[in-house]
Amino acid sequence: MADTSPRTGSPAPQDTDLIIIGGGPAGCAAARMAAGVGMRSVLIEPDTLCRNLYRIGALNNVLGGHTSGPALADAITAELKSTELCRLELGRHVIELRAEDDHVTVTLDTGTRLTAPYAVVATGVGPLQPRDVPWITAPGGLTLPPLWQADADDAQGRTLLVLGGDRLLGTFLRAHPDTDTRLLVAHPEADAYKVEEIRDDPRVTLLPVAHLTLYLSEEGAATADVVSQDGVRRTVTADTTYVSIGNAPTAPSGDLVRGADGYCPPVDQHPRIVVAGDLRSARFQRIMTAMGSGSEAALHAYYAARDLSLPS
Numbered sequence: 001m002a003d004t005s006p007r008t009g010s011p012a013p014q015d016t017d018l019i020i021i022g023g024g025p026a027g028c029a030a031a032r033m034a035a036g037v038g039m040r041s042v043l044i045e046p047d048t049l050c051r052n053l054y055r056i057g058a059l060n061n062v063l064g065g066h067t068s069g070p071a072l073a074d075a076i077t078a079e080l081k082s083t084e085l086c087r088l089e090l091g092r093h094v095i096e097l098r099a100e101d102d103h104v105t106v107t108l109d110t111g112t113r114l115t116a117p118y119a120v121v122a123t124g125v126g127p128l129q130p131r132d133v134p135w136i137t138a139p140g141g142l143t144l145p146p147l148w149q150a151d152a153d154d155a156q157g158r159t160l161l162v163l164g165g166d167r168l169l170g171t172f173l174r175a176h177p178d179t180d181t182r183l184l185v186a187h188p189e190a191d192a193y194k195v196e197e198i199r200d201d202p203r204v205t206l207l208p209v210a211h212l213t214l215y216l217s218e219e220g221a222a223t224a225d226v227v228s229q230d231g232v233r234r235t236v237t238a239d240t241t242y243v244s245i246g247n248a249p250t251a252p253s254g255d256l257v258r259g260a261d262g263y264c265p266p267v268d269q270h271p272r273i274v275v276a277g278d279l280r281s282a283r284f285q286r287i288m289t290a291m292g293s294g295s296e297a298a299l300h301a302y303y304a305a306r307d308l309s310l311p312s
Helices: 025-036 051-055 069-081 168-175 194-198 287-305
Strands: 018-021 041-045 086-090 094-099 104-108 113-116 118-121 125-127 159-163 182-187 204-216 222-228 233-238 240-243 247-249 273-275
Touching: 018 025, 018 104, 018 113, 018 287, 025 041, 025 069, 025 086, 025 118, 025 287, 051 069, 069 086, 094 118, 104 118, 118 287, 159 233, 168 182, 168 194, 182 194, 182 233, 273 287
Parallel strands: 018 041, 018 118, 041 086, 118 273, 159 182, 159 240, 182 204
Antiparallel strands: 094 104, 104 113, 125 247, 204 222, 222 233
């Protein structure tokens, strides 16, 4: 039964051995590792397991022979659903994480509270929006879909205005090699090195910009007033707009320690909280490093619960 009593200084009844927040590659790897050493876990994910992987059309840097994100996501999901020691809480948001001397408490959007000796936080990152960067002026409160959410039907025969030059552009183009689309990629000077890999794709028009002002019609069509890096002004139009600006860390409120960049360095956290996956740093946003850190996080909790030092 979940703990619904007021928080006190006394030990709370514990619902499981490990709470895992986030169902991406890191969180799923943590659940599998926990089960492998006999720990019960509850994995909480507001969407489907490995939801972002389903939008990655081509993979070339992961073990296991999977060449697409959906194939890898399906394999991970099947393993998690067959993991008896892991209870899945899908469609649930964690609104607060609190750490005490001897346990952690997680509050869900339903009001339910769960307790455990340790928590692994693997909530990853989410896409930056126009309001998050100084080089874009856009309607207030605007939220645009990231490019990885576009599929072949969204792109076929259309012109897409893409804000930002993040490397997922290359992933999108490789995943849809035969799609007849035109990408207008507006990017700041800082993204110049990221767009080198797509520069020669005939479907891409690069727009290095100092500033861009975006206007959207009720139907979603876009008009953008662009000021180039050498001060030349022009207007471009597109059928729709996506973002590829980059990502920002996402984490529940509560007792997580965030750095100046918003990420959550593992070494700065409460002893009962272990951070894994992309949430650790912008430098480690890879599927393979996420899986490795998720597995290590579960082992950290396993050894710590037994007052054993981590193996060197």
